[in-house]
Amino acid sequence: GQSLEQPSEVTAVEGAIVQMNCTYQTSGFYGLSWYQQHDGGAPTFLSYNALDGLEETGRFSSFLSRSDSYGYLLLQELQMKDSASYFCAVKGSQGNLIFGKGTKLSVKP
């Protein structure tokens, strides 16, 4: 079957850098996606990695290592508005997205 593991909570200070990890187990792999969800809000797409390496979009970077079945989301220059839950997701055998349980990031002043 498919499964994804993420730490449940992370706390960091405003202005710092935080890394949120995701390990996955899947029968076929097509890429790793990341979504952000604020409390009471809808998930919003952040990034997608199909190949190994680092993808950067502004303060957000996402990394993938297919040989290690591992990826991470890196947030730099943390801001209070970055407090949210972050989900990694892979495509399941039927084509649908399977999400991890998410990491709740709390940014402190």
Added chain:
Amino acid sequence: KAGVTQTPRYLIKTRGQQVTLSCSPISGHRSVSWYQQTPGQGLQFLFEYFSETQRNKGNFPGRFSGRQFSNSRSEMNVSTLELGDSALYLCASSLRPSGETQYFGPGTRLLVL
């Protein structure tokens, strides 16, 4: 472009009733997926529709059903509601089937009493 819209935003029902939720995708998107989100189980896939056809279905009982119309709008129905169906129901649209980039609506928060 308008985003994904869902109606209603909030709903309270009692056990045994049925409910229909509606989702309008982003203009031009023909794929609509539905998810159930609960604190304990996280985001769980319900089903996906593309061009009015169900492409795949998650591991939910037959009480959960859906359909898609020719204008890509989608509805999901839950019959014989149970307390455990209380959740946030999210729909997401994408340009192509099983797209890695999905655009989520604000969700319908369903409370079953």
